[in-house]
Amino acid sequence: MSSLLQGVNLYLIGMMGAGKTTVGHLLAKQLGYAFVDTDDIIAQAAKKSINEIFAEAGEVGFRQIESDVLAQVCAHTKLTVATGGGIVLQRENWGYLHHGLIVWLDVPIDLLYERLAEDTTRPLLQDIDPKGKLRSLLEQRTPLYKQADLRIPVNATETPEQIADKIMQAIPSVLKPTTVNS
Numbered sequence: 247m248s249s250l251l252q253g254v255n256l257y258l259i260g261m262m263g264a265g266k267t268t269v270g271h272l273l274a275k276q277l278g279y280a281f282v283d284t285d286d287i288i289a290q291a292a293k294k295s296i297n298e299i300f301a302e303a304g305e306v307g308f309r310q311i312e313s314d315v316l317a318q319v320c321a322h323t324k325l326t327v328a329t330g331g332g333i334v335l336q337r338e339n340w341g342y343l344h345h346g347l348i349v350w351l352d353v354p355i356d357l358l359y360e361r362l363a364e365d366t367t368r369p370l371l372q373d374i375d376p377k378g379k380l381r382s383l384l385e386q387r388t389p390l391y392k393q394a395d396l397r398i399p400v401n402a403t404e405t406p407e408q409i410a411d412k413i414m415q416a417i418p419s420v421l422k423p424t425t426v427n428s
């Protein structure tokens with residue numbers, strides 16, 4: 247599989263709570279790739295939490311840093327990249343994402359909400375109506391997530407390991423194998 251991918255990066259996209267960070271770790275291991283999470287890079291570089299960055303720089307400031315980080319990440323190869331759920335919003339980011347293979351973890355809203363109901367680390371969900379907020383973000387972003395190379399539907403019974411396996415099995419369907427010269 248790694249030879250088939252030829253070092254091309256995998257970018258996981260999808261809503262908050264979709265499992266990008268969790269599944270990304272497992273996929274990286276299976277592919278013999280390094281794992282990076284754009285949120286972790288942002289937080290480490292700023293020496294602040296994502297909540298603090300949103301509070302101080304606003305979403306606009308966060309998106310700018312996120313694009314800068316993505317631009318740096320995509321200069322490397324052999325990476326599995328867990329992105330933040332809103333990375334699809336900036337048009338310029340698609341130019342970076344398309345350097346690699348883009349995989350959308352498509353998770354139903356009830357499951358996203360269940361996973362994030364007690365979470366305090368997603369500033370956009372610190373809202374009086376977190377489920378309504380999740381729904382409106384999902385509606386706004388679904389047409390963007392649909393631009394992924396691969397859509398992986400996820401249900402409540404699937405473990406991160408099963409989802410990683412599903413992605414591994416689906417990758418060949420969107421890769422063009424290179425011609426082997428005899």
Ligand SMILES: Nc1ncnc2c1ncn2[C@@H]1O[C@H](COP(=O)(O)OP(=O)(O)O)[C@@H](O)[C@H]1O
Nearest residue numbers: 261262263264265266267268269361404405406
């Ligand atoms: N397949 C899964 N089954 C059960 N819980 C999961 C699964 N994938 C992720 N989670 C949990 O859901 C939450 C959000 O996962 P995370 O990987 O942080 O998502 P994302 O990076 O897409 O926001 C975490 O608490 C994680 O443990």
Ligand SMILES: O=C(O)C1=C[C@@H](OP(=O)(O)O)[C@@H](O)[C@H](O)C1
Nearest residue numbers: 261262263285330331332368369
């Ligand atoms: O959907 C979003 O706009 C965001 C998702 C978060 O990452 P996860 O998708 O990993 O939760 C993080 O980047 C930030 O809180 C904004």
Ligand SMILES: [Mg+2]
Nearest residue numbers: 266267328329
């Ligand atoms: Mg994440």
